[in-house]
Amino acid sequence: xxxxxxxxxxxxxxxxxxxxxxxxxxxxxxxxxxxxxxxxxxxxxxxxxxxxxxxxxxxxxxxxxxxxxxxxxxxxxxxxxxxxxxxxxxxxxxxxxxxxxxxxxxxxxxxxxxxxxxxxxxxxxxxxxxxxxxxxxxxxxxxx
Numbered sequence: 770x771x772x773x774x775x776x777x778x779x780x781x782x783x784x785x786x787x788x789x790x791x792x793x794x795x796x797x798x799x800x801x802x803x804x805x806x807x808x809x810x811x812x813x814x815x816x817x818x819x820x821x822x823x824x825x826x827x828x829x830x831x832x833x834x835x836x837x838x839x840x841x842x843x844x845x846x847x848x849x850x851x852x853x854x855x856x857x858x859x860x861x862x863x864x865x866x867x868x869x870x871x872x873x874x875x876x877x878x879x880x881x882x883x884x885x886x887x888x889x890x891x892x893x894x895x896x897x898x899x900x901x902x903x904x905x906x907x908x909x910x911x912x913x
Contacts, residue, residue: 832908841910851905857890857897 828835836844855863864870864886875882891897 836908836910839910840912843911843913845909845911847907847909848904850902852900852902854898854900857887857894857899860890860899861886 833844836842861883865872868874870882872879890899893899
């Protein structure tokens with residue numbers, strides 16, 4: 770049984786446990802480890818608003834603990850790196866897909882968020898191309 774596959778640390782965010790950070794560069798050899806410090810900066814307010822609205826959620830126990838207690842207690846994890854290349858518009862659109870920075874959460878602040886995000890990202894990569902490498906993880910859980 771394949772339990773799931775997951776992209777951790779996508780677009781400058783941590784997974785829910787904060788364990789994985791993306792490794793990134795703008796494709797211009799800038800050397801920054803996190804291309805989306807701009808996203809983090811621009812979305813800090815919306816994340817706080819999301820938590821205040823109660824839209825954040827974290828599981829009571831970890832995936833491996835839950836599987837270890839289940840009938841599918843033999844766990845195999847496969848991890849590899851995947852590189853993603855996105856344009857400015859794709860990256861902004863992706864940011865809007867996250868619950869903490871969705872248009873619904875941003876509300877009347879969406880235009881200001883969009884302007885700040887685009888300005889910060891353009892400053893980071895003037896050519897509008899962003900490349901990031903993230904660890905991908907597939908978890909396969911089977912009966913012993």
